[in-house]
Amino acid sequence: xxxxxxxxxxxxxxxxxxxxxxxxxxxxxxxxxxxxxxxxxxxxxxxxxxxxxxxxxxxxxxxxxxxxxxxxxxxxxxxxxxxxxxxxxxxxxxxxxxxxxxxxxxxxxxxxxxxxxxxxxxxxxxxxxxxxxxxxxxxxxxxxxxxxxxxxxxxxxxxxxxxxxxxxxxxxxxxxxxxxxxxxxxxxxxxxxxxxxxxxxx
Amino acid sequence: xxxxxxxxxxxxxxxxxxxxxxxxxxxxxxxxxxxxxxxxxxxxxxxxxxxxxxxxxxxxxxxxxxxxxxxxxxxxxxxxxxxxxxxxxxxxxxxxxxxxxxxxxxxxxxxxxxxxxxxxxxxxxxxxxxxxxxxxxxxxxxxxxxxxxxxxxxxxxxxxxxxxxxxxxxxxxxxxxxxxxxxxxxxxxxxxxxxxxxxxxx
Amino acid sequence: xxxxxxxxxxxxxxxxxxxxxxxxxxxxxxxxxxxxxxxxxxxxxxxxxxxxxxxxxxxxxxxxxxxxxxxxxxxxxxxxxxxxxxxxxxxxxxxxxxxxxxxxxxxxxxxxxxxxxxxxxxxxxxxxxxxxxxxxxxxxxxxxxxxxxxxxxxxxxxxxxxxxxxxxxxxxxxxxxxxxxxxxxxxxxxxxxxxxxxxxxx
Numbered sequence: 060x061x062x063x064x065x066x067x068x069x070x071x072x073x074x075x076x077x078x079x080x081x082x083x084x085x086x087x088x089x090x091x092x093x094x095x096x097x098x099x100x101x102x103x104x105x106x107x108x109x110x111x112x113x114x115x116x117x118x119x120x121x122x123x124x125x126x127x128x129x130x131x132x133x134x135x136x137x138x139x140x141x142x143x144x145x146x147x148x149x150x151x152x153x154x155x156x157x158x159x160x161x162x163x164x165x166x167x168x169x170x171x172x173x174x175x176x177x178x179x180x181x182x183x184x185x186x187x188x189x190x191x192x193x194x195x196x197x198x199x200x201x202x203x204x205x206x207x208x209x210x211x212x213x214x215x216x217x218x219x220x221x222x223x224x225x226x227x228x229x230x231x232x233x234x235x236x237x238x239x240x241x242x243x244x245x246x247x248x249x250x251x252x253x254x255x256x257x258x259x260x261x
Numbered sequence: 262x263x264x265x266x267x268x269x270x271x272x273x274x275x276x277x278x279x280x281x282x283x284x285x286x287x288x289x290x291x292x293x294x295x296x297x298x299x300x301x302x303x304x305x306x307x308x309x310x311x312x313x314x315x316x317x318x319x320x321x322x323x324x325x326x327x328x329x330x331x332x333x334x335x336x337x338x339x340x341x342x343x344x345x346x347x348x349x350x351x352x353x354x355x356x357x358x359x360x361x362x363x364x365x366x367x368x369x370x371x372x373x374x375x376x377x378x379x380x381x382x383x384x385x386x387x388x389x390x391x392x393x394x395x396x397x398x399x400x401x402x403x404x405x406x407x408x409x410x411x412x413x414x415x416x417x418x419x420x421x422x423x424x425x426x427x428x429x430x431x432x433x434x435x436x437x438x439x440x441x442x443x444x445x446x447x448x449x450x451x452x453x454x455x456x457x458x459x460x461x462x463x
Numbered sequence: 464x465x466x467x468x469x470x471x472x473x474x475x476x477x478x479x480x481x482x483x484x485x486x487x488x489x490x491x492x493x494x495x496x497x498x499x500x501x502x503x504x505x506x507x508x509x510x511x512x513x514x515x516x517x518x519x520x521x522x523x524x525x526x527x528x529x530x531x532x533x534x535x536x537x538x539x540x541x542x543x544x545x546x547x548x549x550x551x552x553x554x555x556x557x558x559x560x561x562x563x564x565x566x567x568x569x570x571x572x573x574x575x576x577x578x579x580x581x582x583x584x585x586x587x588x589x590x591x592x593x594x595x596x597x598x599x600x601x602x603x604x605x606x607x608x609x610x611x612x613x614x615x616x617x618x619x620x621x622x623x624x625x626x627x628x629x630x631x632x633x634x635x636x637x638x639x640x641x642x643x644x645x646x647x648x649x650x651x652x653x654x655x656x657x658x659x660x661x662x663x664x665x
Contacts, residue, residue: 082406083462090413091406092460094393097382105312110509112518114314119379136460143462177523180501191498191600196393198402200602204486204495211494258496258540260487260547284608285664292615293608294662296595299584307514316516321581338662345664398595400604 063234067163068127070156071118073149074100075131076142078193085197089136095193096132100124102189107164107181111171151242158241160186161213162220162234179217186213208248211255216241265436269365270329272358273320275351276302277333278344280395287399291338297395298334302326304391309366309383313373353444360443362388363415364422364436381419388415410450413457418443467638471567472531474560475522477553479504479535480546482597489601493540499597500536504528506593511568511585515575555646562645564590565617566624566638583621590617612652615659620645 078099082092108116118124164185168178194201220237280301284294310318320326366387370380396403422439482503486496505522512520522528568589572582598605624641
């Protein structure tokens with residue numbers, strides 16, 4: 060039960076809030092909010108586990124994810140004005156969540172013998188798939204397909220993790236440093252308004 | 262092959278009809294109707310089995326699901342006026358399907374050692390995920406995210422099942438009674454126009 | 464490493480192009496293109512493997528799929544005018560891809576002891592599910608639900624494969640001939656503007 064486990068729960072909590080807020084934009088009911096909150100929070104890890112062949116998938120095996128999600132959806136649903144005021148703090152937590160999810164996904168894939176490039180994909184997928192499912196259920200083209208550096212931050216962080224690992228860095232330090240790298244790249248990309256090139260076909 | 266197995270097939274049949282009718286609202290072709298009919302009928306159970314780690318997933322292992330779905334799609338596609346006239350009966354069968362799917366999903370999860378709160382989620386998911394995939398494929402925000410008591414009926418029925426089980430009730434009676442509870446809650450919610458609170462963010 | 468393996472990679476390559484072009488129609492960014500390219504290419508096989516219980520899913524186990532997809536997305540993203548000029552050739556490759564995916568999916572399901580009708584469904588699913596996920600992520604009703612003979616070609620090819628197999632035809636010849644049958648049916652359906660009947664509910 061090291062620090063990354065509790066960061067994982069924190070990421071789950073914040074992702075569930077983001078799902079509930081998205082449900083609010085479509086005026087969904089409590090069940091819609093719970094459902095979208097859940098899949099936003101556990102969608103990425105679930106897809107990863109199912110494709111690697113880990114079962115039952117991870118969120119089923121610990122009640123902490125369940126409690127974190129129920130708490131997040133409840134608070135957001137019933138105190139939405141309060142939650143909306145905290146958006147700056149939420150952005151930071153969300154970014155921490157992305158970083159943690161990427162490194163957890165990467166390490167889990169590696170621990171199952173998945174080769175490195177695919178393990179990097181699994182790390183990115185862990186971080187981004189929940190938001191993609193959230194937007195798809197909400198009948199929108201996923202936000203991260205056309206705005207912001209987001210998956211790129213995950214990619215660079217995952218590559219740094221592999222590099223530092225090959226250089227023999229202690230795993231705890233490696234986790235901390237690469238999560239921080241992901242956070243910094245994402246914050247920098249917002250600050251300097253960076254985005255990826257687009258493709259346009261008429 | 263107890264009664265719940267045949268109720269499961271009946272639920273599959275009715276869910277496939279609901280998928281085909283939804284396909285009709287988008288003027289889809291026969292393949293679209295078959296595909297949406299299939300995923301509406303087997304989507305919930307498939308997601309549950311994949312997350313628990315049951316494989317092959319259940320509908321693959323018995324041809325009865327296949328026959329029920331093909332029959333349901335065929336009848337609805339080619340005799341849609343007849344099927345539409347039966348909507349009241351269909352509503353009842355659909356509600357039976359929801360009840361059966363919830364209790365089957367719950368019991369299956371419990372039998373794989375999943376703990377109770379997550380097993381309840383698996384029960385609800387079995388009942389609702391097919392309809393959610395149906396609406397998503399049809400490019401709509403899922404109906405049950407903003408209308409009707411539906412998942413709530415499943416939740417209450419699942420909790421009653423666990424309660425009665427802990428009180429030592431015979432499993433067959435427990436199945437029958439809790440399915441009936443789900444049906445009655447859903448019918449009452451329609452009759453008295455009950456709905457869950459909504460969240461709205463401008 | 465017989466011919467069908469390399470046709471599989473070719474199919475993966477062309478499906479990834481089709482995903483990237485779809486991303487272009489929504490003006491997505493590079494990550495959106497990569498993501499949709501990926502799921503279009505590997506979505507069908509992944510769903511099949513997950514439902515049968517093959518894990519890790521097949522694309523995770525060979526780097527060839529990864530290279531084919533990255534190459535396809537890169538070429539399409541940065542040389543889209545060139546790729547668009549090749550649309551006729553792409554259509555042919557796409558059709559080859561559909562044929563190969565169907566037969567691969569069918570054979571894989573059979574090799575895991577899945578019974579024939581369900582194995583046929585697995586073959587069709589391997590061919591069509593990637594495109595369905597592509598359109599759903601792109602916030603469109605899937606194209607193949609309302610246009611063209613497509614799944615029907617897969618179905619007829621799969622049935623021919625089972626027929627020829629029961630007649631004792633050598634497996635390589637059987638693969639070649641049934642893939643060709645799928646290609647010819649699809650081309651004929653475009654040429655003669657064939658489509659399936661539609662269902663319409665007002």
